[in-house]
Amino acid sequence: MCSYRRVTNFYVQCGHGVPKPDEEIKCGAKNCIFSPNHPPTCQGRACKEKCFQHHQFPQQYSPHKEGKCPTCA
Template sequence: MCRWRQVRNVYLKCSHSQNLPDQLNQCDSPRCKFSPYHPSSCQPPACTKTCIQYRGYPEQYSPNIDGLCPACLDSAKRH
């Protein structure tokens, strides 16, 4: 099932975090209407009865990065 991936980087040295743009992870299922493998010939009303009509819950990922956030790193370079 296709789903969005949400990434929030957490920077340990300054305690700031940064949300990255959401990414769409597409599945390989021909039964998911959002998949690139879903046949264009599959149309309602049959499609609504046989295929997944919604995306899955977003995958959330928050890596802890042992460093400064981009803003603090830029500020440190200027000083």
């Protein structure tokens, strides 16, 4: 299933976390309505019964950056 990646840069010198906009990660599966490989002919009730209709829980990623955040710098 497709999901979102939620990135928050953590700045070591000031201790602040700065979130970035969520990024959609495409899965490539044919049975996910958000995938670029989902057939356009798959619609209606049959699609809702066999295809994923929602994103997975967001992936959390917090890289540590040396220095201060943009506000403190």
